[in-house]
Amino acid sequence: MAFELSALPYNYDALEPYIDAQTMQLHHDMHHQTYVNNLNAAVEKHAELQSKSLEDLVRELDSIPDDVRTAVRNNGGGHVNHTMFWEIMGPNAGGEPTGAVGEAIRDTFGDFETFKQRFNDAGTKQFGSGWVWLVRSPDGKLEVMSTPNQDSPITQGYFPIMGNDVWEHAYYLKYQNRRAEYLKQWWNVVNWDEINKRFEMSTR
Structure with a gap:
């Protein structure tokens, strides 16, 4: 089955004033859609890839045929990264972390402000372009890490x-070159x- 772009779980303007509607529309409808289109074009060339999940493709990059490995890395990574990105944002959000992840952040980093x-x-x-992450490492610890381009932490285990997302397309219309301000407002x-x-x- 071809990979598909899911609809945003909220309106384009739902994250105003922190992320503007035009950025959301361009980012989701054009940038993310392009990753999906390019990923589908890559897996069409190899039938054995078409039954794999998105996460498995990204996790098992070393086993991807050479002629499409870079395309799967870039576009599969872009698809899995952005799918998460839309889901972990929302209107009327922000504030201190709640629940189990809040406890884990405080246990690992001391307090939320230090983690932030x-x-x-x-x-x-x-x-340059890339992402910043909170990840669980293979040995179960929480870590902050960054990755270039559309590389996914999944590839590294x-x-x-x-x-x-700290690609310029995620913030430049509103924040121009002020990436630090975008990162601050994103919370x-x-x-x-x-x-x-x-x-x-x-944890599973």
């Missing part, structure tokens, strides 16, 4: 619990209920 500063710092220092749209669901999945 470390997360934002990693996002600010990510050179990590479970991405939450992540922020106002973080949906801790959805992040708790991903945190629970990471």
